[in-house]
Amino acid sequence: MTRFALPLAIFVVLLVLLGIGLKLDPREVPSPLIGKPAPHFELPELHQAAKTFSERDMLGKVWVLNVWASWCVSCREEHPVLLDLAASGAVPIYGLNYKDKREDGLAWLRGMGDPYRLSIYDFDGRVGIDYGVYGVPETYVIDKAGVIRYKRIGPLTPQIVKEKVLPLVQELDRA
Amino acid sequence: MPRLAALLLLLLPATWVAAKEAAPAAPDPVLEHRMMALAEELRCLVCQNQTLADSNAPLAEDLRNQIREQMRKGNSDREVVDFLVARYGDFVLYRPPLKATTFLLWFGPLLLLALGFAVLLRRLLRRRQSKEIEMSAADRRRAEALLAGGEAEPR
Numbered sequence: 001m002t003r004f005a006l007p008l009a010i011f012v013v014l015l016v017l018l019g020i021g022l023k024l025d026p027r028e029v030p031s032p033l034i035g036k037p038a039p040h041f042e043l044p045e046l047h048q049a050a051k052t053f054s055e056r057d058m059l060g061k062v063w064v065l066n067v068w069a070s071w072c073v074s075c076r077e078e079h080p081v082l083l084d085l086a087a088s089g090a091v092p093i094y095g096l097n098y099k100d101k102r103e104d105g106l107a108w109l110r111g112m113g114d115p116y117r118l119s120i121y122d123f124d125g126r127v128g129i130d131y132g133v134y135g136v137p138e139t140y141v142i143d144k145a146g147v148i149r150y151k152r153i154g155p156l157t158p159q160i161v162k163e164k165v166l167p168l169v170q171e172l173d174r175a
Numbered sequence: 176m177p178r179l180a181a182l183l184l185l186l187l188p189a190t191w192v193a194a195k196e197a198a199p200a201a202p203d204p205v206l207e208h209r210m211m212a213l214a215e216e217l218r219c220l221v222c223q224n225q226t227l228a229d230s231n232a233p234l235a236e237d238l239r240n241q242i243r244e245q246m247r248k249g250n251s252d253r254e255v256v257d258f259l260v261a262r263y264g265d266f267v268l269y270r271p272p273l274k275a276t277t278f279l280l281w282f283g284p285l286l287l288l289a290l291g292f293a294v295l296l297r298r299l300l301r302r303r304q305s306k307e308i309e310m311s312a313a314d315r316r317r318a319e320a321l322l323a324g325g326e327a328e329p330r
Contacts, residue, residue: 032264099233125237132262134220134234 031132031151038065038142039130046097046105046119053094053120060144062172064093064165066116066156067128067138069100070108075137078155079112085161086115091141091169095119098128098136141165143172203247210242213252217259218267226269 033039042054055065066082068075086093095116097105102121109119122128131140134153141150150168152160211228217238219230227235227242238259245255259267271277310318 030264030266032261125234129237129241129262132264134263 031148031153033132033140033148034151036148038140038146038148039127041120041122041127041130043096043120043122043127046095046102046109046121049102049121053118055142055146058094058142059146062091062144062169063142064091064169065096065131065140065142066093067096067098067131067133067136068119069098069136070104071100072098072136074155076112078137078157079115081156081158081161082115083113084158085156085165090166092117096127096131097121098133099123099125139165141168141172144175206243206246209252210239210246213242213255214239216269217256218269220263220267 038055040055042052045051045053064085068078082093085091093116095118097119099122102123105119105121109116120127125133131138132151137155139150139152139156140148143149149172150164152164156165214228215226217227219225219227219232219235219238221232221234222230225235227238241258242255245258250258256268265271265277271280273281
């Protein structure tokens with residue numbers, strides 16, 4: 001019996017490791033941007049192309065930057081969560097319309113509701129690259145000093161808003 | 176003959192597709208070559224098991240353009256890689272840097288090999304020891320009786 005003990009133990013250890021491996025999400029790449037100042041941008045607004053918006057306009061405030069696009073399927077799933085968060089008034093949400101057609105982006109907001117104070121328009125995705133965007137939707141929480149404190153790749157869910165975003169926003173608001 | 180015509184017809188769309196896929200030649204082949212060589216070392220974040228050079232994802236295209244642009248500005252390969260790592264993390268590198276967190280990744284296989292050798296060595300030593308066991312006098316007598324052709328007494 002003892003002669004099987006070692007192979008069995010090795011097998012069990014392997015099984016546990018593989019089990020953990022199954023639970024890990026390879027899409028969740030740890031962002032190097034956490035704790036770093038939000039990259040600078042100055043982009044035209046989606047609604048008024050003549051006006052520009054920059055992350056510097058938000059210094060002194062805690063805010064959420066949400067990267068979205070009308071062609072993005074998961075954004076559709078996320079949209080009600082953003083509308084709820086905006087309606088709660090807990091934190092201002094700004095949108096980054098990523099590699100979209102302007103009219104498509106505007107039609108999306110008209111049809112589904114607009115949770116954003118305003119959206120900026122990143123047609124060629126250049127600002128997206130600076131923010132390490134690779135899977136829309138992505139969401140950033142940025143503090144009063146303009147430092148990125150949290151990043152979510154993929155859609156926000158009510159659970160993530162409740163357990164991660166809102167507690168963090170409250171903490172940062174107090175700071 | 177109609178069969179041959181049908182066959183030729185079937186082949187036609189394939190040539191169209193190939194014609195469509197041919198990428199416009201870059202104005203600078205040297206730079207293009209350098210960009211592709213670097214892109215081979217980098218991971219496409221959208222389709223994670225492809226390199227930036229292989230991937231047709233829009234983001235991979237954008238990033239290749241970004242690499243081109245930076246090389247044209249005279250940035251070194253190192254600077255381009257640092258630019259991408261600052262945005263996407265070490266994950267974009269197919270050759271991860273040596274750090275405390277990647278120690279096991281780099282030396283895990285070596286550790287396993289060393290472990291294998293240790294087990295092998297122990298087994299070999301043990302086998303040699305077991306060979307050196309002396310026969311008892313009774314065993315020797317029994318062996319001699321068997322060799323002499325006589326029936327061994329039942330044990």
